[in-house]
Amino acid sequence: MKSENPILFILGKWYVHAILALLLFFVLIGSIFSYLGVYTKNGSEFEVKDYRNLTLNEIYFMQISEPEDVNFIIKDTLYTDAVSKGAVFAQDPPAGTYIKEDRNVFLTLNSISNQKFSVPYVFDQSEREAVNQLKLHFIVDLIKTEDYNPITSVVTELKVGDSEVFPGQFLIEGTKISVYFGSGKGERNIILPNLFNYSLSQSENILKKNKLNIGEVIYEGIISDTNSSVVFQQYPTYKTKLQNGDIVDLYLKQDLDSIDFSNNFYE
Secondary structure, rough: OOOOOOHHHHHHHHHHHHHHHHHHEEEHHHHHHHHHHHOOOHOEEEOOOOOOOHHHHHHHHHHHHHHEEEEEEEEEEEEOOOOOOOEEEEEEOOOOOOEEEEEEEEEEEEEOOOOOOOOOOOOOOOOHHHHHHHHOEEEEEEEEOOOOOOOOOOEEEEEEOOOOOOOOOOEOOOOEEEEEEEEOOOOOOOEEEOOOOOOOHHHHHHHOOOOEEEEEEOOOOOOOOOOEEEEEEEOOOOHHHHHHHHHHHEEOOOOOOOOOOOOOOOO
């Protein structure tokens, strides 16, 4: 009986071990990639949809019918006519991008409310000048007084409903402003005094001396004695140039302890 060649025997065992080691290596590598695929969700990439022009409600119902594992985050809001109010104006990442599950999609929305704009200074201006400035953001209703003259008349008063408005006041875009034209009440050369910390009676006397009138009087907080309450805010603000007979609204508190002086109108 022939004996086995020891060299062939050793080589045979080596090949078996090498093959087993190689198989074990591939199994281990496969397990690692499988684990990483689960942990990092590498195997769950999908294409981001186009959410532009959709409202949050529409996106919500879309997720119910066609669920996606993403997190929606409102990044910013702006005012634009490009999309309807409350709709998505932009998204990041953009539509068509491939992302993994449980990632964030940042949305920029068009504001639901209308933007506010400052009323421009149009007093003592002609009809054409005033209308051209106001119509950029507001609806203009021309009111011609009895002494109206198409050549010499100028803006004498601005109103929203029954309330007078002044340059610098912020109104919602599209507000209807009644613009009164006439011969004018004279130049706006009355500088509104600072009424801060004055009582109502003191403020009234100061305004009368300056040929101005009290408009609305608004009390805030607990008032134990109206006679000792003091002005903490006025509208228009002091140093505003007014005309003879203009009105000034006053806001009063019992004391000044609760006022945030970091937002003081009178500095």
